Amino acid sequence: MKEDVSVESVGSESDIQALIKKLEFLERELADHKDQKKTERRQYFLFVCLVIVTVFLFVVVAWANPTIGDLEPDTISTLNKAVNVVIVLFVPFVFGVLGAAARVLIAGISTGQQLGLIVSSGFMAVFSWIGIKSGVLIAVVAPHLEKQAITSDQILQAPGNFYTLALVAIFVGMFSSNLYIFINQKVEQLTVRRNSEGAGGSR
Structure with missing residues (x-):
């Protein structure tokens, strides 16, 4: 007791x-x-x-x-251009979002969980559209185009210019989301492999 x-x-x-x-x-x-x-x-x-x-x-x-x-006339003109640019850039944003959403759906991932990825891919498409419309990308690839007797004015004034830029926005959206999905999957695979190796070593 x-x-x-x-x-x-x-x-x-x-x-x-x-x-x-x-x-x-x-x-x-x-x-x-x-x-x-x-x-x-x-x-x-x-x-x-x-x-x-x-x-x-x-x-x-x-x-x-x-x-x-x-407001001075220059300020009013700048604000007018800024509003017009915002409205125009909404178009590549939509196309980039569509491309990213398509890539996410192909990967079998829920679009609700990757909403931030889809929206950020849309912004990447907007940035690519700005680079093309500003002529920066054309200036970079101009030497390669001149070898084929193609000028930048011909590209920008081509009849299918809008569809070309829309396709570029879709591809950029898909590429951005694809890059994130690829890296995320690699990280998950490495994490699972390390955890399995740790569990096997502890045994």
Whole structure:
């Protein structure tokens, strides 16, 4: 009977110590959570104050200089071009998204899980469209085109120019998503191989 009582007392003491350690851990977690909340509130308060000060300064400057809001013709022209460019670039974005979505579907991956990849591939298609329309890529490949007696003006003014650029946007979207999927699959394979080798070595 005495041995049973001593064993039970030892077990109860270990349980109490484990419970005390768990409570101390929870207290630390709660303190860290409170500190994090305070930091977030402080950052939010500073951001709100910064916005209020900025708006106040803008109102004061506008009141002191009534003509500060007048736009020059060059500014209006630049804004007009920027709006037109944004509208035009929506087209390659759509084509890039379609190409990336097609590649993701071919890989058998859920499009909902790879939404960020699809959208970023659309932006890559936009960047490629800008490079082509700006003439930068044409300047890079111009020496190769001149060997075949093809000028950059002929390419840009070709009847199928829009369809060519649309096809380029689709290919860029597919290539961007394909590159990410390829790298991700290689990383997963290496991780599985390393885990299997570690499990085999531990045995």
